[in-house]
Amino acid sequence: MSAPPAVQIREANAHLAALHGRVAELERRLGAAERTVRGQAESLIRKDGELRAALREQGAAKDREITALQQKLLSSEETIQKLLNVIQKKDDLIVQLKYRSHLLTKICRNRPILDNLLSYMAEGEQLSTFPGTQSDSSSPVHDEFQESNCIPNQISKNKDFSLSEDDLEDQELNTSQFGTTV
Numbered sequence: 001m002s003a004p005p006a007v008q009i010r011e012a013n014a015h016l017a018a019l020h021g022r023v024a025e026l027e028r029r030l031g032a033a034e035r036t037v038r039g040q041a042e043s044l045i046r047k048d049g050e051l052r053a054a055l056r057e058q059g060a061a062k063d064r065e066i067t068a069l070q071q072k073l074l075s076s077e078e079t080i081q082k083l084l085n086v087i088q089k090k091d092d093l094i095v096q097l098k099y100r101s102h103l104l105t106k107i108c109r110n111r112p113i114l115d116n117l118l119s120y121m122a123e124g125e126q127l128s129t130f131p132g133t134q135s136d137s138s139s140p141v142h143d144e145f146q147e148s149n150c151i152p153n154q155i156s157k158n159k160d161f162s163l164s165e166d167d168l169e170d171q172e173l174n175t176s177q178f179g180t181t182v
Helices: 006-109 111-126 140-147 165-170
Strands: none
Touching (some): 006 111
């Protein structure tokens, strides 16, 4: 076999040297690219961790806010219930006061009659019985008492003392409804 000419060997060496230089350049660029990719990957991992931490913090803040709002809601519901109870008590008081007002209005309308009745009762108390006499069921005073229907604990139904329909309905009212504040 024959040896290749020197020119060919030089060209081949130059080509190999250029190829070797090119490979070294590509390896250097590949190393730089790998470092860049590695740096970017680390940066992405770091940013991902930061974003996950921020997301966790926002989730925790949201949960805290939800808890605070739930507590406010419970507090508001308790306040509403208390106010509803106060309103109910005041409504009950209004009903009582309206009823008392109605009774006082009736009493005021009948005041002249009551004043006359009280003056008659005071006049009757001033009268004294004769000493040594007893009430006799056959006496004329007793007969007048029976004729006028003045029986204790009953209101007269005779026409000399007329009552309105409202007054007749109210006769059966429980006396415990009248307090000292009326």
